[in-house]
Amino acid sequence: MFNILLIIRTFVFEFTLNMKLTFYKYQGTGNDFIMIDNRTLFFPKNDTKLVAFLCNRKFGIGADGLILLENHEKYDFKMVYYNSDGNESSMCGNGGRSLVAFAKQLEVINNEAEFEAIDGYHYASIDENNIVSLQMIDVDSIKIEPNYTFLNTGSPHHIQLVDDLKKVNVKDEGAKIRYSELYGNAGSNINFVSQVTNDTFSVRTYERGVEDETLSCGTGVTAVALAMYANHKTDSNKVKLNVEGGELAVSFNEKNGSFSDVFLIGPAKFVFRGEIEI
Known part of the structure; x- marks a missing residue:
């Protein structure tokens, strides 16, 4: 009986490795994802090597991350997100927005969505031009230091103002901070920022997990x-953000240092x- 089970499991394993996987490619301001x-x-969710292969730009499909759309007993769907290194990761905002567009393409939703991600519940809407407004988590704590600011918006982020953004070597300088004693083994995403106008x-x-600069986060x-x-x-509660892959906006309400109704x-x-x- 043991030998029979072993043969069956081996057959299923080999069959799985040689199956054809249907995928969809999406991008949000240049942040690209396999859906x-x-x-x-x-999908073999614990196969980190497979996810990394699919995200590889030389040997696979190529993407900053891979996202699974799954059923949810209460909401429209569930989001499972992997970084390009193959590991399941914290929340991805552009990935969440892209997943909403994917759910609409699959006719899982119409113009509104409720879904669960690793950081909890999210609401989103999508218009006829595929502009997605995604509600992010509330933020109650921001650490402000002389040279940087740190907060968690579903993923940890280090924010640092610089004089000349174009001259920053984001990969090298970002890696130094990401792997420094400041953030330990878990690390952080590193953002370099320059101000354009009062609200821009x-x-x-x-991005950690990608371990390189991405066109948008x-x-x-x-x-x-x-x-x-x-x-x-800035004194505006709707801020415009220029990224390498385009333009985004973030709106929010603030009261006593806490932020709610945060939309990307x-x-x-x-x-x-x-x-x-595969």
């Missing part, structure tokens, strides 16, 4: 908007659909 409809729970900032982000620009307000760099707003676009053998 997989996993409502039947077929430019941002470049080093949703939780990052959300953190920047709140940090700039907390540091009295921007485009989420379908790129292509394909199949890959």
